[in-house]
Amino acid sequence: MFEEVLQNVRNRAPIVHSITNYVTVNDCANIILACGGSPIMADDVGEVCDITSICSSLVINMGTLNERTMQSMITAGKKANELGHPVVFDPVGAGASNMRNEAAERLLKEVKFSVIRGNISEIKFLATGSSNTQGVDASVADAITPENIDSVVAFAKSLSVATGSVIAITGATDIVANARKAYVIRNGHPMMSRVTGTGCMLTAVIGSFIGANPDSLLEAAAGAVAAMGLCGELAWKKLDQVDGGTGTYRILLIDAMSKLTVPMLKEGGKIEDR
């Protein structure tokens, strides 16, 4: 099933509209291309409706949020909802500032998201209005462990009920859930956290996968999470051969996504039902 969602991205080449931050935007565009989509980054409120109308999906990432782009996110999100395009939300740094918290709250109220992807601290913040967020990284206090994984799965499902969105909580262990079903995914490599924007890139990949699979949002999101994690593993293997550091690792991640095949995902994906 996860192989099929990847195949659909490759066959359908969805155009993905991203309103995102200026830190990792180039990597997001390149990983959308690498997985098989086609990126458009446009954030002026005067054109986001036109742009999102010619796309298959929308990515909203609040990494370097500002007043101007906030309005564009709301406007584009509503238009995508109206057109029935899937929309993924990355609440980068939710919990780190009042402005960011209010923005996340407002986006959740005004836009219906197909998928919400964040680290555990960001997602907890969305659910409860408080968390241990420290900047843009998850707090250690919030980490998913073998002991608490069942309760985190239950939490993700209940947040999915509350929001109507597929919830993707990513970190060392990833959980992707809707109201009825969850996948626990164990792909990935710790080196991914030493490169900026691997979370943003994953959200961009989810945008591509849901654009090509609008009727299988849960499997599309889970497939994207497994694909990105597997690329993290493949990049690590290659990095070892070339004796590289974090700069090279970032490049190898995009390489891996551009060379990922359906059989590779079938063999390498570590996806478990819950």
Next chain:
Amino acid sequence: MFEEVLQNVRNRAPIVHSITNYVTVNDCANIILACGGSPIMADDVGEVCDITSICSSLVINMGTLNERTMQSMITAGKKANELGHPVVFDPVGAGASNMRNEAAERLLKEVKFSVIRGNISEIKFLATGSSNTQGVDASVADAITPENIDSVVAFAKSLSVATGSVIAITGATDIVANARKAYVIRNGHPMMSRVTGTGCMLTAVIGSFIGANPDSLLEAAAGAVAAMGLCGELAWKKLDQVDGGTGTYRILLIDAMSKLTVPMLKEGGKIEDR
């Protein structure tokens, strides 16, 4: 002649002012450096006249256009015109939104461009107000083929008459024309379309070439197009050796430009008169 325009870039190290998008700006700055120029990115309307005054040429790229930078583009463009500095225009995504279409129209009316570079869909839009633009990529329906190449060359020449600009239509086959003469260039590699911003990078290289060769705009633009395409080929050869993907290919493109020599361009350039 094309070798001379490259040599001039290396000798004169033109300072290139770019008002461009935040997606590919880093690659644009690095490829300007790689080809022999010196980049300055500055987009506040309060300083663009000062900045463009100390530069040799101006690049205007409307990739992530917004109201603020639109005004800066007009202001900088007029100042560059006043000073006699060559200006290149990249109408990214023309045809994709009303705002973008109006912006392109306004820029064409208020600024005299030395060179306009786009894919066939974007250039058709500028000429006729309609095209098959799909986002930021050329439409297949607009592709240059052996059957229609003569009519595309004639179209480019007539658009050059209408605008007073050298017209560079780039894709699998490139056409660079002024009112009297055209070059058809067959360098490049399909892999270039799998990396975001190769079009923007080419425009930045054109900015460097016309900055160093203000009296030979047609040859400067054609030389830049051939040089970039040749780098696409050289990067592909190297990619094969290292078994890389699209991430590595992007890096190798900039590597190739930084190592491109005059004899290499002389030998590898596939430029034909029309």
Next chain:
Amino acid sequence: MFEEVLQNVRNRAPIVHSITNYVTVNDCANIILACGGSPIMADDVGEVCDITSICSSLVINMGTLNERTMQSMITAGKKANELGHPVVFDPVGAGASNMRNEAAERLLKEVKFSVIRGNISEIKFLATGSSNTQGVDASVADAITPENIDSVVAFAKSLSVATGSVIAITGATDIVANARKAYVIRNGHPMMSRVTGTGCMLTAVIGSFIGANPDSLLEAAAGAVAAMGLCGELAWKKLDQVDGGTGTYRILLIDAMSKLTVPMLKEGGKIEDR
């Protein structure tokens, strides 16, 4: 002593708030991670106080200055001062436009900087209101030579007295000085000037080093300068092995920083007292 400042970055993993330009921001974030810090880029005036409050240090880089971010820089700088967080200033392109000159002047008046890092032309401009700045690169006329180095050291010390900041003048030879003491650092490689943003990246590394060593600002800044220069040398050695160009060199710089160890800095740092 310089080894200790690096060890502290690795142990304390300072969160570094950067208000910086959109050209080199991704490289800045990645090199902060590579040296051991944790980056947050946030520039809306509505959240910069919240964000800087959860960080260890603040980086202000005026590369693509605009009216909106100028206000954010002032607001964040004052907040960081109030909290006693170290702040580093990179006056990119000071001297190149009136707007930039006034911005630099205003920032120096309203914010107390722990460290100011620039090339000799930018620093001269800050000190005297005039220089030979040409765009964002140092003028040849301003270069540090064996003949003038004593006077440049004296100049740096006197500017430190005037501003209360550690002054880092970087180029082929680097000088890092406070009112009483200076270090002359001879690490680095000419290739660094062929990649955009190596100056910005150095400032980001200084931000990480002072965040982890708030009580040893001079040694933290000098250690950061030596570390970055040493990475330039290590990247060059590796580049030679892989026959790469400027694209690869940029990646190898970040690799080198991510793999730099305390013994390597101890052995390779060329730091001399003055």
